[in-house]
Every structure is written in structure tokens, then in C-alpha cells.
Amino acid sequence: MTRATGPSALGELLRSAGLARAFTLTAFGAAFSGFAIEQLMGRVTFITIIVGLCVIAAGLLFARRDVLSPLQIAPTTVLLFAGWALVSIFWSSDKPKSVSGWLALAAFALIAIAIAHVRDTLQTARALGDVMRWLLAISLGVEIFFGILIDMPLPLLGVQGLIAELGPVQGIFGTRNALGFVAVVALITFLVEWRTSSIRPGLAVFSVLLAGSLAVLSDSPSIIIIALIVGLATLTLMVVRHTAAASRPVLQASIAGIVVVGLGLAYVIRVPIIAFLGAGSDFSTRADLWNMILDFVARYPVQGWGWYGAWAPTEFPFLSINFLLGERHASALNAYFDVLLQVGWFGLLAFLLFCGTALVRAWLEASERRSVVYTWTPLVLIALLVYSMFESFTITGSGWMLLVLCAARAGQSRSWRDRMRDPLPVAPELPRGAQGGR
Template identity: 60%
Template sequence: MTTPQARLSRLLGSTSMARAYTLSVLGATFGSFAIEQMTSRVTFATIILILAVLGAAILFVRREELSLLRVAPTSLLMFLVLALLSLLWSTDRSDTLSAWVWLFGFAFLAITIGHIRDTLQTVRAIGDTLRVLLGLSLGVEILSGILLDVPIRFLAVEGNLAVGGPIQGLFGTRNMLGFIAVIALITFVIEWRTQSVAVPIAIPSIALAGFLALLSASPTVLVLAVVVGTATGALTIVRHTPVARRTIVQWMLGAVVVLTLGVAFLFRHPIIAWMGAGSDFSTRADLWNEILNFVALKPFQGWGWFGTWGRGEYPFSFINYRLDNHHESALNAFFDVLLQLGIAGFLLFVLLGGVALVRSWLVASARRSVVYAWTPLVLVTLAADSMFESFTLTGAGWFMLVLCALRAGQSRSWRESIDAANTGVIPTLGRLE
């Protein structure tokens, strides 16, 4: 006869629990805005706390499957430590501590999922979650913009579907909807290519994500589409190149990327005018110039970690006062980190994303299954979006960055060699699978 403790342990370590837990975390993470608006921030914080405690219990039960060296990327741990240490020089320690708890909470949830689900299982779970949330978003927009023809204020839905957008869905802003829709497109295409879902589900899912991305009318969606499409083409070329010539092709593509970025910078004004984003870019340029003035005052350590600017702390309140605006972020993740954690935080943030992108790109280049392309393509999306928004530092964006960084580090890192030496297992990444 088994004891209650044994039954609980078996339940926490089961694959059914892992799948249910993953879907719960993803639903709470991607649906955070709607949950907060329909309940309260305290309710949402309670949900995240319960999920974190449950995740800790699951990891404890599965502790024999885990390697201490590979729990999380070193750059992630260092970034979290620096954000916590910024309590010492923050202008508001209580707000910094609260923001750090949120930062750590979403990172812990991502780490948990990264250890209990493999890449394909993660893609499938994200696909299922985003299918539901995008479907509900379209339903809410139809209700508001066509059936009732009135805005739904508490969900920040303006009801513009009948006039072609912009729409927000359940994500609060058109830019966030566009960002989520692009991640969904990548996920749905990978599901389709890996035959993880039936074609009658995959094709309508891709159409739904594309439709909502278009109707979001977000200026960043076009940029994300071009960047992700280019990255997909480049990765396809590399994957179909013989192994002997793959390194040369990688370097050539890298040179093309650098050259393209240089040309884009030189012709940035005509490009911005062609996109019709002149006013948006002008707003961002004014904001970034003002931020650099405050970065110069505390260049190395920053002003302390706050995440979003919603609470009116200094210097964010003064920046908004100077610009006569109400920005809730730097509209650029890199500028935000530079302002809040200084040069040290900026370098760690770039290291976290950059190393993850290189690792995952090399893995996707070597592995035969197309599912490995999901991680680098999502990281490319996060990097491109970080140039125009600060989504990567909070909520779903931060969660995805940590998850992808962990996934990349599990397949290709110095820890793998150490584990191989201790266990006698030889890494096989260099072979096509």
C-alpha cells in the first residue's frame, strides 16, 4: 500500500502534471493583462506565487533528473543578482524589490518548464495556448467592434475591427498583440512542419495569427516580419548546406547581416518615411536622447531595477515631465536596461540574449528536425522587438527570453562537456539527427 506522500510524489513527477502545469503557466503568462484587468494585480500575483511553489515542488520531485550545473545560464543568474543588488542604490527600494520579485518569478517559471518539457512539447504547449488566446482576442474584437459597436474599456479594447483596426485583443496594446501574433506564427508554422498538429488545425491557426498581426496595425509588425522572414531564409540555406562548407556560409551570412544593418542605418530616414512611422520614431528618438542624459549621471550601475515605469519613480517621472508624456518604458529594452542597471546590466543582457541566439542557431544548423529552428527564430523576434519596445524585460517577453536561453544552453554549453566527463556520456550535437 502506497503512502499519501508517495502518491503525491508520483503525481508531481508525472507527465500529465508536467503538461497541465506548462499549460497553466503559459495561460497565466500570456494572458496576464486580461487576468489583471478582470480581477486584480493581487490576484494575478497570487496565481504566479502558487505556480512558482508548485514548480518548486515538481523540480524537487524530479531532482535526480536535474544537473546543478545546467539549472540556468550563468548570464541569467548574474543579471538577476545585479538587479537585486541595485536595491543598494535604487531611488525606491520597495519598488525595486517588488519589480525584482516579478522578474525572478517569471524566470523561475520559465526555468521549471525548460526542465520538465522538451523543445517539441514546449512548442506544442505554446501553440495550444496562443491558439486559444488569439481566438478569444478575435471573439472579443468581434463582440466590441461589430456586434455591440462599443469599446470594452476594462480590457482596453477600442472596438475598431469594423474599420480595419488597429485592434488590441486581450493583450492591452496593438504592439503587444502584434508581438504575440508573430511568436504565434513562428510556433504554428513549426507545428505544421513537424506534423505535430493536423493540417485542418495548423492552417487556420497560421491564418488567424497572420490576420490579427495585420489588423493590429502595429508599426513593429512589418519590421518583425521582415527580420524573421530573412532569418528563416538564412537558416534554411545553412541547414541545406553540406557540413564541410557550413562554416564558410555562416560567416558569409554574418557579413551580409552586418552590411545590411549598416545600409539600413544609412538610409534609416527614407525607410522610416516609407513605413509611415516618422512620428513614432521621432517620439522614440526624443525619449532615448533624454534617457542618455540620465545614463550619463550613473553610467555603470544605473538608477535601480524597476521594470516598467508605471509607479512614477525618479528618474522616470522626471523624464516624462521633460517630454510632457506618459511613457511606461524606454520603448527599447536595451535603453531600459542601460538606464536601470547601467553598463554592467546592459552587457549582461546582451550576453544573455546573444549567447543564446548563437547557441540555438548552431544547434538548429546541425540538427535535422525543424523543431530546433523555433528557438533561434523566437530569439530573433525578441531581439528585433527589443529595438522598439521593452516587452523583453517583463511578463511574457522576459519569460520567453529565459525559456529560449535555457533551451539553448541545454544543448550547447560548457556545462555539457563537464556533464559528459562526469557521466561518461559523449555529447552528440555535432552529428545530424
């Protein structure tokens, strides 16, 4: 037996399951450790890692070109939003920085799409679970070391060293909100691993306790809302999955109506909710910022000010917004307001179409499939979309990568392009008496 050499050996490597797993673990690890990597080793190091992952991602997709058509690579809604963001560069005030922001958007999207094509849902959840266990354990270790053993903060990573006072803690993610959200996503992933018996029961219990403890210690008001909504979504999805197929359409429509009414009611009673969560001053800061953003949106309502992703603090309109507010915001503290400011109402509609389509596809898929692993995608999407109301996490870095990954995963089994490309097969005639089997 001869060993493959040259291009054939490279092709085999790019198509191997081992490389696909290593790539997925590395991509998740790099994306969610982005803040720590930049703070400890510099932005150039982080960019180099992401560029390297993009090269590998392109190689993985190219090696599978025989089984992937151009229509299958990425969801149309992702391409629509990314395309509009690219066009917006032409009217941005600083085109080089706008180009950099768009390249970051495209890079993380490419990595996410590659993961979606080389790993299935369970493999993706397992890889994310493995990464989250390490990152959360490291975060807890850092907090214990600086908050208890030497009792001093670590400004380089934003660690305040308050774990002895039961928080808030930040871990290696920079802010308590970021740690809290990562813990919620990890908790969803760990529970899916547990229910699918993908890991040992002891490890599953440890993982759930680790994520739950850090979510509580983060002391983030937004995480309470996210956890509550994800919990309600989980219970609702359980009911739908145990409902007879014939009754599901009516139930799904009823759920959609309840969600719309619930969102309206939550907006009407938002003041008491904010007071109950003890987030009055935090929300006041956000409200002032959002009102100022709307004033700037009014000048360019359709096309926006140009795509940047994370704010460029020395560029207009971000410089003016912070100057008028006397603040130093690095984002709109809301992904939807950020999209509206940067790419206008057209861009926001494209973003909402992208998110809404992904959520509907993932929800329907989870409703009909028997395996609990299919609940991972809609629950993570719900967490991302709710968190987008408090932070601009989902339009940059790991948040954007996870959002595109979930959208690509949801579109793989419920895409109109697959139905157009593959006509329905004609079922072979079964022997008499076998029609009742499945």
C-alpha cells in the same frame, strides 16, 4: 498493487508528465493573459497566480533533483544579469518597489526554467500553440463583438472596436503592438506544428490564418519589420540546414558579417525606412524619449538607477523623464534602453551577452539538427530581440519568461557545463565492417 501515499505520492505527481503539461499550459496562459487578468480581476489575483506557479515550479525542479545538478538548472548568463539586477537594489531610490520588480523578474525566470526542464522543444511549442490558439481566438471574438455586433469600444481592455475599419485592433493584450507580436510568435509556432505534423492539417491552416489575420489587423509598423526579419532568418536557416556540414562554418561566418553590415546600413538609412513604414511620429516620440534617457544614464553610466522592471511612474528618474517630456511613458519603449537606464552599461553588457549567447547556441543547434522543431527556438529569439528595439516587452512578464525559456532550451544541448560535468564517453569497438554505419 498498493497506491503510493504521502510524500511518495506527491513525488510521483510532481514527476508525472500530466502535471508537467498542465503546468506548462497554465504558465503560458497566465503569462500571456496577464494584462487581461489584471484589468478584469485585479493585480493581486495575477500575483497570486504567479506565486502559485512558482511554488509548483520549485516542486517540479526539486522532484527532479536526482537528474539535475546545480550547474544545469539555469544558464550562467541569466544568473549574471539577474544577480546584477539584484545588486542594483542597494542604490535604487525606492528599495521596496525595486525589490518587487526583481522578484517579478525572478518569478518568471523560475517558471521558464521549470518548463525548460520538464518539457522538450516540441512539447513546449505544442503547449504554446494550444494557448495561442485560444488567446487569439478570444481576441478576435472580443474585437468582433465590440467592433461589429454592438459597435462600441471596451476601454477596460483597451479595445477600440475598429475591426470593421480593418484596424488597428488590440484583442485582449492591451495594445496593437502587443497583439501583433503575439501573433508573430504564434505564427512561428503554428508553422512548426504544421511542419512536424503535430496537429491536424485543418487545424494548422486555421491557426496560421488566424495569426496572420490578427497580425495584419493590428496595423503595427514594428510588426512589419519583425515579420520581415523573421522571414529572412527562416530562409537563411533553411539554406544553412541544407548546406554540407564541412561548408557550414564559412557560411555561418558570412551570414554573421552580412548581419553586421545590414544592421549598420539599416541605421544609416533609418529615416527613409521610417517614412516608408509611416511611423515618423511614433519614432519621433521614441527618439525624444531615448535622448532624454541617455541624459539620465550619463549621471550613473555604469551601475544605472536601480532595477524596477516596469517603470514606477512616481519614482525618480521615471517621474522626471515623463515630466520633462510631458508624457506618461510606462517604459523606455526599448528593452535595451530600459536595461541601460536601470542597471547601467554593465547590466546592458550582461543582457547582450545573455541574449547573444542564447541566439548563437539556438542557431547552431537548429543548423545541425535534422528536425524542423529545433528552428522554433532561434526564430522566437530573433522575434524577441527585434521587438525589444520597439518595446520593453522582453524584460518583464511573458516576454522575459519566453526569453529565459529559449535561453535555457538553447543551453541544454550546448552548455560548457555539460562538457565539464560529463567527460566524453569512449566509443565501444565495432565489429569489422560496421564502421561505415551511423
